[in-house]
Amino acid sequence: xxxxxxxxxxxxxxxxxxxxxxxxxxxxxxxxxxxxxxxxxxxxxxxxxxxxxxxxxxxxxxxxxxxxxxxxxxxxxxxxxxxxxxxxxxxxxxxxxxxxxxxxxxxxxxxxxxxxxxxxxxxxxxxxxxxxxxxxxxxxxxxxxxxxxxxxxxxxxxxxxxxxxxxxxxxxxxxxxxxxxxxxxxxxxxxxxxxxxxxxxxxxxxxxxxxxxxxxxxxxxxxxxxxxxxxxxxxxxxxxxxxxxxxxxxxxxxxxxxxxxxxxxxxxxxxxxxxxxxxxxxxxxxxxxx
Numbered sequence: 001x002x003x004x005x006x007x008x009x010x011x012x013x014x015x016x017x018x019x020x021x022x023x024x025x026x027x028x029x030x031x032x033x034x035x036x037x038x039x040x041x042x043x044x045x046x047x048x049x050x051x052x053x054x055x056x057x058x059x060x061x062x063x064x065x066x067x068x069x070x071x072x073x074x075x076x077x078x079x080x081x082x083x084x085x086x087x088x089x090x091x092x093x094x095x096x097x098x099x100x101x102x103x104x105x106x107x108x109x110x111x112x113x114x115x116x117x118x119x120x121x122x123x124x125x126x127x128x129x130x131x132x133x134x135x136x137x138x139x140x141x142x143x144x145x146x147x148x149x150x151x152x153x154x155x156x157x158x159x160x161x162x163x164x165x166x167x168x169x170x171x172x173x174x175x176x177x178x179x180x181x182x183x184x185x186x187x188x189x190x191x192x193x194x195x196x197x198x199x200x201x202x203x204x205x206x207x208x209x210x211x212x213x214x215x216x217x218x219x220x221x222x223x224x225x226x227x228x229x230x231x232x233x234x235x236x237x238x239x240x241x242x243x244x245x246x247x248x249x250x251x252x253x254x255x256x257x258x259x260x261x262x263x264x265x266x267x268x269x270x271x272x273x274x275x276x277x278x279x280x281x282x283x284x285x286x287x288x289x290x
Contacts, residue, residue, distance in 0.1 A: 002287040003030075005042055008078035011224035011258040011278040017251055018258050018280065019224035021078040022047030027061075032068060034290045039063035041288050045219045048075035050083075056097040065218040069192070071100035071159035073115065073226015073260075073276055080105050080113045081280035100159040114263075114277035117158035117227065120234035125155050125189060135165055138181055139196065145171040151239055155191055158230040158274050162212075163189075165196040172198045172209055173253045179215035186216040193219070195228035197248075199240075207246040208232065211253055223251030224258035230276045233262035237271060 006025070009018030022042040027035070027049035039047040046062050046069070053059040060079055062072040076096065083089040084107050091109045095102055104116040128134065130153045132146040146153065151166035163186075167175075175196065186193060193214030200206040210232065212225040233246045246262040258278075265273040 010074035021075040156231040183216040
């Protein structure tokens with residue numbers, strides 16, 4: 001039997017760039033093994049499977065080519081943009097059930113999708129393993145590239161735990177990731193990947209440029225990572241004078257520039273809401289045997 005997979009670019013900028021995701025609607029009768037097989041054949045970093053739910057509007061599960069993950073930002077954007085573009089959903093507010101929890105999603109009249117993420121969890125790690133020299137060595141760059149930022153290396157999750165790594169301007173695009181080294185480190189410390197960023201100039205329309213490496217889950221580099229950008233927004237809220245709304249660029253080094261917006265709301269210096277948003281384009285469909 002075959003099933004339709006909708007191919008969607010998420011977090012596009014002016015219709016270009018973005019991160020591809022597969023979307024399978026009406027996935028109620030698919031087993032996890034079938035979902036993984038479909039995701040492997042699609043070959044994108046993530047494929048999302050949409051099913052009915054008794055409480056939420058939809059239940060959504062996310063599969064890489066190697067395993068199921070609790071949450072995926074760009075695939076969530078792909079799902080709700082597809083439902084809107086196909087006329088299934090109108091502009092409004094919805095709730096999806098994921099393994100990361102019940103999360104709100106809003107569709108604007110212009111088609112922008114904004115998704116709620118989990119409140120940030122900072123995950124303590126051994127200092128010696130996450131020191132500037134150790135992380136710089138893993139990324140193959142000079143120790144000063146990190147140390148000169150005076151910002152910490154931290155593991156933060158707003159759905160998936162990522163290592164947030166600051167680098168000074170000029171170093172981001174020079175990183176040549178060693179997939180095996182990064183995957184081994186992530187496996188050892190139970191994190192998904194590295195989200196490396198450099199802050200942009202104050203006069204720029206962008207807050208930061210980012211790169212994301214998650215080879216442990218079959219993703220050497222990703223051109224847009226909604227969950228990690230949500231975590232980065234929380235990190236910047238805590239460690240810099242920036243606050244409120246953020247605009248992130250990702251995928252530049254892949255010649256596939258994506259734009260991810262993020263919003264962090266706080267009450268009494270405690271983060272109370274995290275949202276990430278963007279636009280998506282449907283590229284086409286493919287029928288996949290399962």
